[in-house]
Amino acid sequence: MALVLNEEQTMLKESAQGFLSEHAPVSQLRQLRDERSETGYDKATWQQMVELGWSGILVPEAHGGLAFGHVGMGQVMEENGRTLTASPLLSTAVLATSAINYAGTETQKKALLPAIVDGSLLFALGLDEGPKYRPSLVKATATASGEGYVLNGEKQFVADGHIADKLIVSARTSGDAGDDQGVSLFIVDSVASGVEIERVHLADSRNSAMLRLTHVTLPADARLGEQGGATSLINYLTDVANIHLSAELLGVSQEVFERTVQYMKERSQYGALIGSYQALQHRAAHMFSEIELAKSIVIKAQQALDANDAQLSLLASACKAKVSDVVTLVTNEGVQLHGGIGMTDELDIGFFMKRARVAEQQFGDRRYHLKRFASLQNY
Amino acid sequence: MSDLEQFRAQTREWLEANCPASQRLPVMEFEDRCWGGTKWCFVNEDQKRWLEVMAERGWTAPDWPAEYGGGGLSKEETKILREEMYRIDARPPLFSMGLSMIGPALLKYGSEELKRQHIPNIVKGKIWWCQGYSEPNYGSDLAGLQTRCEDKGDHFLVNGQKVWTSYAERADWMFCLVRTDPDAVKHAGISLVLFDMTTPGVRTSPIKLISGNSPFCETFLDDVRVEKDQLVGNINQGWELASYLLTHERAMIGNMGHTAASEKSLHQHAIDVAGGLENGQLGDSALRTDIAQWEIDILAFELTQERIDDETKAGTGTGATSSMLKYAGTELNKQRFELLTDIHGQAGLAWEGEAFDDGLLASQWLRTKGNSIEGGTSEIQLNIISKRILGLGQKA
Numbered sequence: 001m002a003l004v005l006n007e008e009q010t011m012l013k014e015s016a017q018g019f020l021s022e023h024a025p026v027s028q029l030r031q032l033r034d035e036r037s038e039t040g041y042d043k044a045t046w047q048q049m050v051e052l053g054w055s056g057i058l059v060p061e062a063h064g065g066l067a068f069g070h071v072g073m074g075q076v077m078e079e080n081g082r083t084l085t086a087s088p089l090l091s092t093a094v095l096a097t098s099a100i101n102y103a104g105t106e107t108q109k110k111a112l113l114p115a116i117v118d119g120s121l122l123f124a125l126g127l128d129e130g131p132k133y134r135p136s137l138v139k140a141t142a143t144a145s146g147e148g149y150v151l152n153g154e155k156q157f158v159a160d161g162h163i164a165d166k167l168i169v170s171a172r173t174s175g176d177a178g179d180d181q182g183v184s185l186f187i188v189d190s191v192a193s194g195v196e197i198e199r200v201h202l203a204d205s206r207n208s209a210m211l212r213l214t215h216v217t218l219p220a221d222a223r224l225g226e227q228g229g230a231t232s233l234i235n236y237l238t239d240v241a242n243i244h245l246s247a248e249l250l251g252v253s254q255e256v257f258e259r260t261v262q263y264m265k266e267r268s269q270y271g272a273l274i275g276s277y278q279a280l281q282h283r284a285a286h287m288f289s290e291i292e293l294a295k296s297i298v299i300k301a302q303q304a305l306d307a308n309d310a311q312l313s314l315l316a317s318a319c320k321a322k323v324s325d326v327v328t329l330v331t332n333e334g335v336q337l338h339g340g341i342g343m344t345d346e347l348d349i350g351f352f353m354k355r356a357r358v359a360e361q362q363f364g365d366r367r368y369h370l371k372r373f374a375s376l377q378n379y
Numbered sequence: 380m381s382d383l384e385q386f387r388a389q390t391r392e393w394l395e396a397n398c399p400a401s402q403r404l405p406v407m408e409f410e411d412r413c414w415g416g417t418k419w420c421f422v423n424e425d426q427k428r429w430l431e432v433m434a435e436r437g438w439t440a441p442d443w444p445a446e447y448g449g450g451g452l453s454k455e456e457t458k459i460l461r462e463e464m465y466r467i468d469a470r471p472p473l474f475s476m477g478l479s480m481i482g483p484a485l486l487k488y489g490s491e492e493l494k495r496q497h498i499p500n501i502v503k504g505k506i507w508w509c510q511g512y513s514e515p516n517y518g519s520d521l522a523g524l525q526t527r528c529e530d531k532g533d534h535f536l537v538n539g540q541k542v543w544t545s546y547a548e549r550a551d552w553m554f555c556l557v558r559t560d561p562d563a564v565k566h567a568g569i570s571l572v573l574f575d576m577t578t579p580g581v582r583t584s585p586i587k588l589i590s591g592n593s594p595f596c597e598t599f600l601d602d603v604r605v606e607k608d609q610l611v612g613n614i615n616q617g618w619e620l621a622s623y624l625l626t627h628e629r630a631m632i633g634n635m636g637h638t639a640a641s642e643k644s645l646h647q648h649a650i651d652v653a654g655g656l657e658n659g660q661l662g663d664s665a666l667r668t669d670i671a672q673w674e675i676d677i678l679a680f681e682l683t684q685e686r687i688d689d690e691t692k693a694g695t696g697t698g699a700t701s702s703m704l705k706y707a708g709t710e711l712n713k714q715r716f717e718l719l720t721d722i723h724g725q726a727g728l729a730w731e732g733e734a735f736d737d738g739l740l741a742s743q744w745l746r747t748k749g750n751s752i753e754g755g756t757s758e759i760q761l762n763i764i765s766k767r768i769l770g771l772g773q774k775a
Contacts, residue, residue, distance in 0.1 A: 003686035004693045261769050276772055281765035288764055289703045296682035297675075318675040370671040379646040379661050379670070 050119035063113035081251020096123030103225030124164035126155035161209025416507025477501035511555030528557035547596035569617035629705035
């Protein structure tokens with residue numbers, strides 16, 4: 001398949017770019033942070049995103065969505081990276097939707113997907129129990145009780161945890177922490193008895209939360225997918241999350257790079273534009289080259305997701321590892337090449353660097369994915 | 380079945396029938412790759428036959444016009460041919476600067492007579508072409524070249540010295556950049572001329588490299604007579620042609636990072652040399668992540684070549700990407716050989732002895748160091764990206 005966008009995907013990208021730069025630029029995130037916003041995102045902007053159909057991009061038409069695919073959603077994510085727009089898009093419209101598409105029963109799909117499309121339900125996905133992504137290290141337990149389950153345990157660093165209506169969490173129905181088998185996913189109402197949610201503030205000024213589950217009782221149909229067999233679902237969600245985070249990070253990389261090159265054309269020292277100095281030109285040209293490499297692996301991985309390619313996991317890990325390298329380089333160079341002004345809160349560059357580092361950690365950092373890439377090729 | 384599907388089926392069948400088994404083995408040594416020319420010694424009958432049957436169909440230059448002996452294939456058909464050759468690990472039947480450099484330039488800029496004289500011989504591999512570009516004092520600053528070319532009425536007279544001429548002692552003809560107007564600003568006084576290497580006054584001398592091999596020569600040009608009809612394009616148009624040629628050269632050198640289907644992966648080398656896996660993983664976990672990092676980088680590079688091709692076809696390309704690909708591809712190829720020699724430890728640095736393939740790996744490793752120098756250094760590529768793509772460089 002050609003590694004280019006089709007006409008509809010190009011239009012979606014352009015429309016996302018237009019909307020986000022006008023209605024939700026970086027200054028919106030800055031304002032949310034400075035006002036210590038309760039929700040951490042702008043509800044009116046999210047409502048407009050819903051009206052644009054973004055919440056339904058990955059939802060099948062039968063459930064009221066646009067069924068536009070991951071390449072399309074990836075374009076919206078990439079543009080979100082350029083504006084750092086805070087919204088429930090990733091947690092709800094990408095991750096929860098993908099989880100339900102993949103493993104949900106017809107009843108669950110009918111109940112949940114239309115509510116995602118119309119914006120009435122927000123989700124959060126809680127897989128981590130520590131600061132690093134290790135999805136098989138699940139200590140939280142789900143004990144069979146009557147017709148349903150009782151959940152106990154903790155989930156850490158759950159993106160959008162404190163604004164979600166429903167939480168998708170992993171818990172162990174058998175085995176020990178570290179075992180691949182024995183883990184199941186459950187859909188929990190955030191207001192259910194025994195659920196405590198504590199918001200945590202990370203450097204990126206986006207939403208994160210700690211969850212504590214104490215004797216939370218769930219009906220049997222709260223389980224998403226097979227009992228004890230969530231490995232393939234979690235594996236799939238790892239792929240989905242990393243490919244979309246990579247798209248966002250590609251957007252971050254491009255935006256920081258363009259702003260930095262622009263600054264090199266404006267800032268003078270020693271009577272010359274700093275962009276005329278070869279020591280700096282070569283660093284910019286190197287970044288250009290790295291971003292070009294990243295673009296190719298991102299679109300390839302997005303297409304693999306739509307095609308359910310046999311190489312999906314390999315490409316997802318390659319994608320996140322490569323893009324993490326590139327965004328680390330570009331954000332670091334972005335600050336350095338801006339000099340002193342790059343260290344100020346007044347300039348936006350720092351926002352991009354902070355978001356990049358959080359997104360790099362989410363669902364596995366570059367080392368996690370280097371190792372996953374190696375394991376998938378049996379070495 | 381569509382026309383293209385039919386073409387693929389026929390091509391597959393024809394290749395199966397005509398590509399000798401020995402021409403499907405990995406290229407191990409220099410001679411395994413046929414460069415053609417009057418002095419070429421075919422390593423075996425298969426190599427000769429493979430060249431002949433492919434050249435007869437023009438498939439050594441599949442997308443060149445059939446009227447000059449090329450294959451006359453469309454872009455899509457050419458891609459299918461490449462894919463089908465790749466599928467069976469077929470070696471390219473011919474590898475030459477005629478195909479990759481002077482041929483495309485002649486097709487674009489050459490007179491009808493020049494095309495008729497040279498293109499069919501390039502397609503058939505009859506002539507080995509070498510490139511006269513760099514001079515002892517003009518490497519990266521190529522446009523400063525000083526080899527003089529004087530108009531003597533019915534012919535030109537060339538005097539000067541070229542360096543880094545690939546395989547000049549085996550070559551039959553040279554395409555050579557010369558200064559035709561010493562008073563013009565440097566880019567504006569250059570022309571491209573062609574001459575036979577047996578012309579009186581042409582003398583070559585090999586240069587021994589760190590690899591121990593001597594693929595390059597110095598070429599001395601003393602009162603070399605060049606016929607006037609061997610000027611390519613117009614007088615003083617040489618820099619434009621040189622830039623066009625360099626674009627092709629960059630694509631070729633950058634592509635060296637590309638791994639053939641049959642080539643053993645880096646991680647397989649590591650598994651074989653380290654004596655297997657421990658619990659399904661390479662025992663040296665640091666090496667494991669180094670290899671994974673490189674394999675991801677080369678994947679991103681190969682996908683970028685593919686994407687840029689696709690964008691060009693779709694008409695959405697940004698252009699000027701050959702410098703980026705040359706830069707990234709050559710740096711990756713160097714890293715590949717650093718890792719390979721590292722995996723093999725001291726055996727990877729062996730210089731002689733049958734047990735070590737006579738030091739083949741070490742010499743290959745050292746050869747790659749030139750990749751980021753030849754065809755414009757990495758630093759020159761970064762200059763081009765900065766100035767032409769990023770628009771950096773105005774003085775204030």
